[in-house]
Amino acid sequence: MKKILKFIISFTFISFFLTANVNAETIYVNGYGGTTWENITKAFLGPLKAKTGLDVDLVPDPSLAKLAAMVSANKCDYEIIELEGATYILAVEKGLLQEINYDIVDPNNIVADSHKKKFGYEFVAFSEIIAYRNDQFPNGGPTNMAEFWDVEKFPGARTMHDRVVGSLEFALEADGVAPSDVYKVLSSPGGIDRAFKKLDEIKPHVVKFWSSGAEPIQMIADGEVAAAIAWNGRLQAMANEGVDVFYTFQDGNLDSGIYSIPSSCSKESADTAALYLNAWTTPEWAVVWAKLMPYPPFTGGVAEQLDPEYAKLLPTTPENVAMQHQTDWTFWHANYESLNERWKEWTLE
Amino acid sequence: MKKEHLLILPALLLTILIIIFPIFELLKSSFFDPDFTLRHLEKFFSKTLYIEVLFNTVKISLFSTLFCFILGYPSAYFIAHSNKRFRGYFLFLILLPFWVSILIRSYSWMTVLGIEGVINTTLIYLGVIDQPIRMLYTTGTVYLAMVQIMLPIMILTCYGSMLRVEEDYVKAARILGAGPIQAFYKVYFPLSFPGAASGSIIIFILSMGFFITPALVGGKKDIMIGNLINFQINQLLNWGFASFIGLVLLIVTLVIVLLFVYLTRFKIENRIGG
Numbered sequence: 001m002k003k004i005l006k007f008i009i010s011f012t013f014i015s016f017f018l019t020a021n022v023n024a025e026t027i028y029v030n031g032y033g034g035t036t037w038e039n040i041t042k043a044f045l046g047p048l049k050a051k052t053g054l055d056v057d058l059v060p061d062p063s064l065a066k067l068a069a070m071v072s073a074n075k076c077d078y079e080i081i082e083l084e085g086a087t088y089i090l091a092v093e094k095g096l097l098q099e100i101n102y103d104i105v106d107p108n109n110i111v112a113d114s115h116k117k118k119f120g121y122e123f124v125a126f127s128e129i130i131a132y133r134n135d136q137f138p139n140g141g142p143t144n145m146a147e148f149w150d151v152e153k154f155p156g157a158r159t160m161h162d163r164v165v166g167s168l169e170f171a172l173e174a175d176g177v178a179p180s181d182v183y184k185v186l187s188s189p190g191g192i193d194r195a196f197k198k199l200d201e202i203k204p205h206v207v208k209f210w211s212s213g214a215e216p217i218q219m220i221a222d223g224e225v226a227a228a229i230a231w232n233g234r235l236q237a238m239a240n241e242g243v244d245v246f247y248t249f250q251d252g253n254l255d256s257g258i259y260s261i262p263s264s265c266s267k268e269s270a271d272t273a274a275l276y277l278n279a280w281t282t283p284e285w286a287v288v289w290a291k292l293m294p295y296p297p298f299t300g301g302v303a304e305q306l307d308p309e310y311a312k313l314l315p316t317t318p319e320n321v322a323m324q325h326q327t328d329w330t331f332w333h334a335n336y337e338s339l340n341e342r343w344k345e346w347t348l349e
Numbered sequence: 350m351k352k353e354h355l356l357i358l359p360a361l362l363l364t365i366l367i368i369i370f371p372i373f374e375l376l377k378s379s380f381f382d383p384d385f386t387l388r389h390l391e392k393f394f395s396k397t398l399y400i401e402v403l404f405n406t407v408k409i410s411l412f413s414t415l416f417c418f419i420l421g422y423p424s425a426y427f428i429a430h431s432n433k434r435f436r437g438y439f440l441f442l443i444l445l446p447f448w449v450s451i452l453i454r455s456y457s458w459m460t461v462l463g464i465e466g467v468i469n470t471t472l473i474y475l476g477v478i479d480q481p482i483r484m485l486y487t488t489g490t491v492y493l494a495m496v497q498i499m500l501p502i503m504i505l506t507c508y509g510s511m512l513r514v515e516e517d518y519v520k521a522a523r524i525l526g527a528g529p530i531q532a533f534y535k536v537y538f539p540l541s542f543p544g545a546a547s548g549s550i551i552i553f554i555l556s557m558g559f560f561i562t563p564a565l566v567g568g569k570k571d572i573m574i575g576n577l578i579n580f581q582i583n584q585l586l587n588w589g590f591a592s593f594i595g596l597v598l599l600i601v602t603l604v605i606v607l608l609f610v611y612l613t614r615f616k617i618e619n620r621i622g623g
Contacts, residue, residue, distance in 0.1 A: 063583060064583055064584070064586060065582045065583045065586065065588075068586055086584065087584065090585070090586055094586060157483075203569075206569065207483065207485075207486045207568070207569075208486040208568065208569065209569060211564055215565075218459065222459065222460075222463045222464065222465050222466070223463070223464045223465040224463055224464050224485060224486070336585070337585055337587075340580070340584075340585075341396060341398055344398050344402075344572065344577070345396070345397065345398045345401075347569050347570065347572070348398065348401055348402070348405075348569075348570055348572065
């Protein structure tokens with residue numbers, strides 16, 4: 001017994017010193033865990049370690065509030081945080097992020113400039129789209145927003161994201177506005193009222209506004225709703241598991257995930273973190289990722305290497321992009337809080 | 350001062366450090382953001398949203414507490430008056446759900462109450478109904494899930510005070526001519542009430558801060574004030590306003606709890622006196 005104890009103690013000490021030693025070679029990413037991180041590990045972290053010796057570890061569940069607290073304490077608990085459009089703009093405004101060194105991230109300049117923001121790299125694309133289980137509509141179900149709204153022709157409960165961003169756009173699309181024109185209408189006088197008025201029509205049929213991405217998937221699988229708005233990656237994962245689910249990118253909402261570096265991190269650690277971002281721009285690795293997850297990165301040369309049948313399932317395939325609207329964060333940033341309040345008030349009405 | 354009084358010091362210091370000091374900070378940032386301002390107050394009361402959600406939160410918390418009492422008090426009575434040998438076993442059963450995470454408990458309701466869930470499938474199979482009933486995503490489910498989570502608290506506090514009730518008093522009341530109902534109502538209930546009261550206060554306070562469970566199993570309108578605070582903190586970094594909502598929540602909770610304590614003490618004393 002004593003021997004075992006001795007062994008455990010010495011082992012703990014040794015491993016402690018070992019990890020302490022390589023600490024300089026580890027960076028931390030504040031991102032989402034689960035399947036996403038498993039696939040990031042498979043596609044990027046293994047090859048990255050082999051190439052640069054860099055270890056990357058996950059700090060789960062990104063939180064803007066924790067980032068703000070960390071920066072104000074001038075600490076650097078993680079070198080990279082995953083943000084979305086709204087939280088990115090706010091973080092930039094509050095000075096929580098530092099500029100990204102694209103000489104390291106994209107030395108060969110293969111990513112379009114529009115995805116290389118000053119304080120954040122748009123590393124993946126995803127979409128919120130219409131979906132349903134095929135057995136709910138034996139003769140075919142809704143294939144665009146107008147039909148998603150049409151409960152006469154396609155009866156049954158609905159679920160939508162509990163989020164004003166996207167929902168107003170969907171309502172306008174249901175009201176006959178082309179995906180490319182939604183922000184023109186929303187910015188024009190009466191546009192927002194028009195969207196809310198259209199939302200009134202679907203509201204009695206929405207049994208639930210979901211807040212976490214797993215919920216609509218569960219609701220489709222369990223038959224709680226006939227049709228849902230859900231994330232494309234989760235829908236595909238559901239299809240892979242054998243659920244007979246239909247989804248379409250028509251009138252969907254295309255958006256992207258953003259990687260940023262906290263302003264409280266040193267220049268050296270930021271440059272080390274940039275190596276991880278560089279992994280995402282490496283086409284060979286990005287292809288592996290895109291095959292595992294239908295959330296493709298914006299690296300040039302990836303789409304060409306994918307099977308055309310599979311490419312149809314990706315939100316960034318040109319035909320799919322043409323069917324969707326892309327979140328206009330400039331519009332949303334200007335209206336974020338007031339429209340969020342109006343959205344909550346509207347759900348309570 | 351006696352030496353024993355020093356024993357309270359560590360707990361007192363800890364309380365000041367982790368409760369009094371943060372509450373003071375909360376108060377401060379509600380009105381100093383960074384200079385003195387009433388804008389959070391104006392915003393809170395100028396929108397119907399915050400008041401309506403606050404009202405909803407109070408309503409859900411009060412009813413959850415009431416349901417816990419209705420279910421918990423008789424269960425505690427049953428355990429307190431059952432054979433001593435089985436009591437430990439019953440208490441163990443009651444504590445069992447505490448070891449399962451709240452998230453999992455909330456999710457487990459979905460498999461029971463869903464359109465294709467256990468209840469609906471059974472009822473359809475038995476021919477009681479032919480169309481599934483929607484039970485999930487309603488305010489009813491919110492109560493169900495919240496009561497399930499809080500019920501053990503009520504049972505344990507009631508059980509504790511029931512064990513301390515002198516059965517001889519009840520016997521005395523019966524000998525002096527009180528019927529079983531009267532003896533319970535006039536003697537047993539007031540004596541065991543402190544447990545029910547402390548259980549109710551704990552459950553009410555906990556319910557006021559709930560938001561994940563109602564968001565998971567509730568319907569469109571089951572928004573709790575905790576959701577709005579969470580949104581202000583995590584999505585808007587508007588900590589001043591979040592503090593202000595938190596402050597209002599704190600005040601409303603305190604007022605209701607104090608009111609409850611005042612009213613029940615009055616009633617109980619009256620009852621014992623009469």
